Amino acid sequence: MNVAYFGHFLTLSGINYKKNDKMKLFITGFTQVFFIAINTFFISKAVYVGVFICGFLISFIWSWNVKKVAFGTMQDRLWYSFGASIGSLIGLIVSIWVFQYIG
Numbered sequence: 001m002n003v004a005y006f007g008h009f010l011t012l013s014g015i016n017y018k019k020n021d022k023m024k025l026f027i028t029g030f031t032q033v034f035f036i037a038i039n040t041f042f043i044s045k046a047v048y049v050g051v052f053i054c055g056f057l058i059s060f061i062w063s064w065n066v067k068k069v070a071f072g073t074m075q076d077r078l079w080y081s082f083g084a085s086i087g088s089l090i091g092l093i094v095s096i097w098v099f100q101y102i103g
Contacts (some may be wrong), residue, residue, distance in 0.1 A: 022079045027070060029083030032061040037091025045099065047096070 039054035069080050 009057075022075070024077055025072070025079040026083035026086075028061060028065050028068065029080035030087035031083075032065060033059060033084040033087035034091040035061070037088045038095045041092070041095035041099070 035054045035057045039051060039058060042050035042054060065080070069077055072080070
């Protein structure tokens with residue numbers, strides 16, 4: 001596999017990837033699963049308003065993600081998945097922190 005870095009482009013086997021595009025995939029994966037983790041916690045505690053808001057945000061974010069990931073490359077899917085895994089961990093940590101201080 002041929003990998004080279006030129007300025008703000010990453011060239012992988014002749015295909016140009018903007019580093020910024022990969023970060024966007026990471027952030028959208030992170031954000032979606034962050035809200036999924038928080039929503040799971042809200043469901044377990046029967047926080048109806050939190051479940052409603054998180055459910056809306058999950059679907060809204062997903063509506064942007066589906067096209068990016070479904071028609072993306074394997075590298076796009078890996079960046080998205082990495083962001084999602086980090087988002088789930090941070091979502092769990094934030095959920096526990098919020099309930100320690102609020103409830």
